[in-house]
Amino acid sequence: MDLNLALLNDKPTTITVSSRADEKSFYKAWERSNRLSLMFMRMNIANNIKSIIPQTESAREYLKFVEKRFRSADKSLVGTLMAELTTMKLDRSRSMQNHIIEMTNIAARLQSLGMKVDDSFLVQFILNSLPPEYGPFQINYNTIKDKWNVSEFSSILT
Structure with missing residues (x-):
């Protein structure tokens, strides 16, 4: 099973009665990957961080929110470390x-x-x-x- 399927691919179109078997299979695999990825990320991120990340149903979006949040944290950490090094x-x-x-x-x-x-x-x-x-x-x-x-x-x- 590709756990990263939902992180690497956009959400497929919703399956319909006329969908082919491979489309149905891909959709089910993507849904499972998305659900497990979200669960895994939410379980492993500290509670104080979880509270500032908006709820989303897409693992890819969730990861983007985390990345965006920590990009600014990295900048402040650089400033703190530079101050520590120079003083x-x-x-x-x-x-x-x-x-x-x-x-x-x-x-x-x-x-x-x-x-x-x-x-x-x-x-x-x-x-x-x-x-x-x-x-x-x-x-x-x-x-x-x-x-x-x-x-x-x-x-x-x-």
Whole structure:
């Protein structure tokens, strides 16, 4: 059974007495696919999200509503992650290695949302997040010609 039949095909015309056997078969398969797809989506979407999605009898429409809703959520998440990345500071509650890993993970999440953070920008964000006692290190980094990637930067700092 093709569960995605209702997601890939428009709703077929209603069957009539004069409909051919293959049309009747396709209509029944589409109806079953639509019903099961809707049930599956409604069962797996969190209740707080379900309440903001309009009721529809088409799995394809339901999926479009979900996509539309989360497109705007992705935009706000990008803003939140960018703010977190640019304002993050190293505090002594975690190691330097964990701090760099956390910042790298935020950059990876941004990339998965379509916002590429260049390696040299990430190194600069990490530099900016360091406390004042790393001032001499920052001056040294800024005076050398070479640009380090995050791995090189991490190995030097840790």
